[in-house]
Amino acid sequence: MAELNDFRSDTRAWLLENCPTSMRTPMVDSEMVSGGNKNRSSNPDSYVWLERMFNKGWTVPNWPVEYGGADLSVEQYMVLLEEMATINARAPLAGMGVTMIGPTLLEYGTDEQKALHLPKIASGEMRWCQGYSEPGSGSDLASLQTRAVDKGDVFEINGQKIWTSGANFADWIFCLVRTDPNVPKHEGISFLLFSMDQPGVETRPIRLISGASPFCETFFDNAIAEKSDLVHRLNQGWTVAKRLLQHERSGIHMLAEAASGSKRTANAGMTLTEAAKHYVGMTGDRLRDPILRDEVVKHQMNARAFALTQARTVEESEGGTPTFATSIFKFYGAEVRKRQLELQLSARGTQSLGWEGEAFTPEEQGVTRNWLGSKAGSIAGGSNEVQLNIVSKRVLGLPD
Numbered sequence: 001m002a003e004l005n006d007f008r009s010d011t012r013a014w015l016l017e018n019c020p021t022s023m024r025t026p027m028v029d030s031e032m033v034s035g036g037n038k039n040r041s042s043n044p045d046s047y048v049w050l051e052r053m054f055n056k057g058w059t060v061p062n063w064p065v066e067y068g069g070a071d072l073s074v075e076q077y078m079v080l081l082e083e084m085a086t087i088n089a090r091a092p093l094a095g096m097g098v099t100m101i102g103p104t105l106l107e108y109g110t111d112e113q114k115a116l117h118l119p120k121i122a123s124g125e126m127r128w129c130q131g132y133s134e135p136g137s138g139s140d141l142a143s144l145q146t147r148a149v150d151k152g153d154v155f156e157i158n159g160q161k162i163w164t165s166g167a168n169f170a171d172w173i174f175c176l177v178r179t180d181p182n183v184p185k186h187e188g189i190s191f192l193l194f195s196m197d198q199p200g201v202e203t204r205p206i207r208l209i210s211g212a213s214p215f216c217e218t219f220f221d222n223a224i225a226e227k228s229d230l231v232h233r234l235n236q237g238w239t240v241a242k243r244l245l246q247h248e249r250s251g252i253h254m255l256a257e258a259a260s261g262s263k264r265t266a267n268a269g270m271t272l273t274e275a276a277k278h279y280v281g282m283t284g285d286r287l288r289d290p291i292l293r294d295e296v297v298k299h300q301m302n303a304r305a306f307a308l309t310q311a312r313t314v315e316e317s318e319g320g321t322p323t324f325a326t327s328i329f330k331f332y333g334a335e336v337r338k339r340q341l342e343l344q345l346s347a348r349g350t351q352s353l354g355w356e357g358e359a360f361t362p363e364e365q366g367v368t369r370n371w372l373g374s375k376a377g378s379i380a381g382g383s384n385e386v387q388l389n390i391v392s393k394r395v396l397g398l399p400d
Contacts, residue, residue, distance in 0.1 A: 068122025
């Protein structure tokens with residue numbers, strides 16, 4: 001306990017000295033660092049903060065030191081998150097490198113793959129995207145048809161992926177491909193890594209109802225993957241793919257928010273409480289609308305309970321290894337997020353209906369767009385229906 005207290009004191013002092021003032025504010029999309037150089041933060045402090053945290057090993061604090069981490073214990077990791085939350089410090093690095101492919105390579109990658117890719121993820125040098133869904137293979141992902149053909153020293157890849165988040169900014173992709181069409185669909189899939197910066201790769205952004213374009217269509221026309229970048233074994237990529245999805249759904253990468261009690265959501269502007277007080281008003285120390293007041297309190301209790309459950313799960317896990325219970329996080333997290341924005345709109349009344357024009361502030365327009373964008377949360381990363389099936393079968397042990 002004394003050692004942990006010393007770690008807390010040292011961590012607190014270091015954060016106070018090294019975290020730039022602008023990195024102690026709610027995150028905005030234009031300042032988020034997800035790796036690579038194709039879509040850089042508009043705030044130079046983002047890179048000051050990234051460099052300082054990387055030098056401490058704290059962009060990926062629970063990774064081994066040789067791959068850019070600090071090899072923190074679960075207890076130390078929680079202390080770091082709590083101390084970051086105390087000063088509202090932003091996460092220095094986001095993206096699929098740190099949350100998805102990095103943890104997966106730690107488990108399934110060869111020593112060469114780890115040495116090549118993990119330090120570049122930890123430093124923010126490389127940005128990754130995910131090649132899973134296809135136009136005819138969404139919830140039934142194992143029916144995918146993108147082919148990879150053995151050409152001796154390399155695989156040649158042809159096909160199409162869709163809903164490829166950030167593909168237009170990515171340097172590399174982790175991709176599911178069919179390498180044997182003559183076996184049951186789950187058994188003929190391989191997991192490949194390859195560069196997005198080659199002639200055989202094309203991306204086309206998809207514009208969404210929210211006005212943003214985080215997703216792309218991605219096309220492969222004789223794209224090349226090195227044999228050395230086959231992860232795990234040929235035709236056994238489905239095992240790797242499922243594990244990666246557990247990392248994606250675990251919510252562990254959002255524990256800085258969990259440790260702080262989910263104070264703010266990126267780009268939401270006002271917190272829910274601030275919005276309710278500003279737009280609805282107060283009678284004494286109580287929100288004027290009793291129905292909205294009850295709904296806000298109920299939501300805050302649910303969000304706090306969810307954050308504490310996430311934190312407890314990490315503390316109780318063995319080495320932070322995710323389980324099928326991560327589907328609970330994915331399902332409930334999407335619902336909490338959607339409910340928070342529904343209540344943001346309820347608090348604002350007609351001011352929540354703005355898309356453009358002087359009658360609506362940029363903050364109000366941003367909340368409207370966030371609300372529209374939040375609808376994708378119950379589909380992206382595995383639909384709510386898929387998550388509930390996983391929970392019923394793998395967590396509760398119910399029959400098919």
